[in-house]
Amino acid sequence: MAGNSDPLTPRAKIAVTAGKAVAAASRAAGRGSGSVIGGRVALKLDPDxxxxxxxxxxxxxxxxxxxxxxxxxxxxxxxxxxxxxxxxxxxxxxxxxxxxxxxxxxxxxxxxxxxxxxxxxxxxxxxxxxxxxxxxxxxxxxxxxxxxxxxxxxxxxxxxxxxxxxxxxxxxxxxxxxxxxxxxxxxxxxxxxxxxxxxxxxxxxxxxxxxxxxxxxxxxxxxxxxxxxxxxxxxxxxxxxxxxxxxxxxxxxxxxxxxxxxxxxxxxxxxxxxxxxxxxYQVQAVAGRYDVVQFMDRDLRLLLAKNPAGWLETFSLIDPAPAPVILSVNARGADGTDTSWLWDVDYTRLTGHPIFVVGDRKLDLAVRLEVANQHFQVCENVDQAVQLCPPGRIEVIANYTAFQDLRRRVGN
Known part of the structure; x- marks a missing residue:
């Protein structure tokens, strides 16, 4: 480790200050944490x-x-x-x-x-x-x-x-x-x-x-x-x-x-x-993952699964049937726009669970579940899906941007 002398040149200090100011402005405008735009500005001012x-x-x-x-x-x-x-x-x-x-x-x-x-x-x-x-x-x-x-x-x-x-x-x-x-x-x-x-x-x-x-x-x-x-x-x-x-x-x-x-x-x-x-042991949830939140008199457990390997691990976590499962898949920039990976996931592991499908690509997911002989309902949004579930615990599995949408909606 280097000594504790200040490694930042005057230019670097200006870059850090500018980055923090831009990040703060982005947060104030309600555009997320601002960390990415702040970092971009800082790196433009000092590439090193x-x-x-x-x-x-x-x-x-x-x-x-x-x-x-x-x-x-x-x-x-x-x-x-x-x-x-x-x-x-x-x-x-x-x-x-x-x-x-x-x-x-x-x-x-x-x-x-x-x-x-x-x-x-x-x-x-x-x-x-x-x-x-x-x-x-x-x-x-x-x-x-x-x-x-x-x-x-x-x-x-x-x-x-x-x-x-x-x-x-x-x-x-x-x-x-x-x-x-x-x-x-x-x-x-x-x-x-x-x-x-x-x-x-x-x-x-x-x-x-x-x-x-x-x-x-x-x-x-x-x-x-x-x-x-x-x-x-x-x-x-x-x-x-x-x-x-x-x-x-x-x-x-x-x-x-x-x-x-x-x-x-x-x-x-x-x-x-x-x-x-x-x-x-102190870690209870990570950026909302695994959190249980109350929404419309139900307990929703929020699970993130972005690709076939993640879905396989997530299926091993969910409560046994007949616990209801809501699945949400988007295909925006941060998710990757190609949803062909859905065909690599073994959805027969959900047999016996009532399944509700939401998200931008709900129809892609519906076709995949149809082929896997699963019983499911396509819903307009998470509110409708939750209303169709009985009181109690609901497992909600979503990919990246669908998970962010979900957190905003259920107040997590």
């Missing part, structure tokens, strides 16, 4: 601002298709045991949003930063991270993001020779291939329910063999590395073989996996697993 802001921080970068916002939050809580943390906790994860977040953390010792998969290599160059956490790579935003193997290649080239400790999921072949170019990798057995993005070997294109939880390429010998950390039921196993209980307020197997990776990251900074995991 992100590097300058990161100079006095021990930085952790977190990237993945699924789970990066939650994992960023868990790591930030764990590292607060060792000192003040600045983080882009609301998920603005491209350079402008990251710059804006760091500009607000002048007293921080640690920067815990979620990074969009496409921007990881560039942000790593700018911020000189001490640690990089890589969780998974899966198909998402098909019209915007590169095909998953191209993203893995981008990571592999961008991280080659990096001084950072890379904490990587040993169960995802794409992540392993991407991380293998790094000289210092800590492997975590975090599991992988969704396997359909890694049936061919990212190294040679051969067919991947998957006996049990293991995987290897029968043609080139590329195989699952031996993990030093592992998720085992409700415990994290550390490199010494000690089992530490995971107690979270966040539901589901995926969040236990996120906690296991977060504990491995915390250990890089000297925070012991017991301390890290105890602090993670």
């Amino acid at each position: 601002l992100l590097a300058r802001l990161a100079q006095n921080l021990d930085v952790v970068l977190v990237s993945a298709t699924n789970g990066k916002t939650t994992t960023t939050r868990l790591i930030a809580e764990a590292l607060r045991a060792a000192g003040p943390v600045v983080s882009n906790a609301l998920g603005a994860n491209m350079p402008a949003g990251i710059t804006s977040a760091l500009a607000g953390g002048s007293e921080a010792r640690y920067g815990v930063i979620e990074v969009d998969e496409k921007y990881l290599a560039g942000v790593a160059r700018d911020t000189d991270p001490k640690c990089i956490a890589l969780l998974n790579l899966s198909r998402d935003q098909l019209d915007r993001a590169a095909e998953t193997r191209m993203l893995a290649e981008n990571w592999r080239e961008g991280l080659a020779g990096s001084k950072a400790v890379v904490v990587a999921n040993a169960d995802d072949p794409l992540v392993v291939w991407a991380a293998s170019s790094s000289p210092n990798v800590v492997w975590v057995a975090a599991g992988q329910m969704w396997k359909d993005d890694a049936w061919s070997c990212p190294s040679c294109g051969g067919v991947m063999q998957r006996p049990g939880d293991d995987w290897f390429c029968g043609e080139c010998g590329f195989r699952r590395p031996q993990p030093s950390w592992a998720l085992s039921g409700d415990h994290v196993l550390d490199p010494h073989g000690s089992a530490w209980p995971i107690r979270l307020q966040l539901p589901g197997r995926a969040n236990k996996a996120n906690a296991a990776s977060s504990a491995a990251v915390a250990a890089v900074f000297g925070v012991p697993p017991q301390v890290a995991l105890e602090r993670m």
Whole structure:
């Protein structure tokens, strides 16, 4: 870590001040947090601002298709045991949003930063991270993001020779291939329910063999590395073989996996697993995800699922049938405008649940549910869907912008 001398030049200070002013004006106009527009303005005035802001921080970068916002939050809580943390906790994860977040953390010792998969290599160059956490790579935003193997290649080239400790999921072949170019990798057995993005070997294109939880390429010998950390039921196993209980307020197997990776990251900074995991218990919801809100005399649990891997994990969380389920899908810029991924989701897992469909692309979803032989009703909006449900708990699953719409409507 650099000394605590002020790294900001006069130009950088002007850029930070201008960015904050623009962000405040954007908030006052009711246009969201203003972090992205503020960061854009600041970077226009000083293109090196992100590097300058990161100079006095021990930085952790977190990237993945699924789970990066939650994992960023868990790591930030764990590292607060060792000192003040600045983080882009609301998920603005491209350079402008990251710059804006760091500009607000002048007293921080640690920067815990979620990074969009496409921007990881560039942000790593700018911020000189001490640690990089890589969780998974899966198909998402098909019209915007590169095909998953191209993203893995981008990571592999961008991280080659990096001084950072890379904490990587040993169960995802794409992540392993991407991380293998790094000289210092800590492997975590975090599991992988969704396997359909890694049936061919990212190294040679051969067919991947998957006996049990293991995987290897029968043609080139590329195989699952031996993990030093592992998720085992409700415990994290550390490199010494000690089992530490995971107690979270966040539901589901995926969040236990996120906690296991977060504990491995915390250990890089000297925070012991017991301390890290105890602090993670404080996290109740992440940017509205998993919150239960009262709306029209019902209890709505808000669940975010953006792609097939996320929907698969989310289905494992919902109350058993006959709990009603509202599904909402949009296809705006932030979601990706291509909804063909709906055909990769196994909607037969919802059999027995009354299903209500809303969102911009409700008809695309209706066709998919029809083919899956599900009983559903298409509704004009969430109000109508909720009215059709009996009193009690309703599970609401939405993709990215549909989730934001939902939060605005139900007052979360």
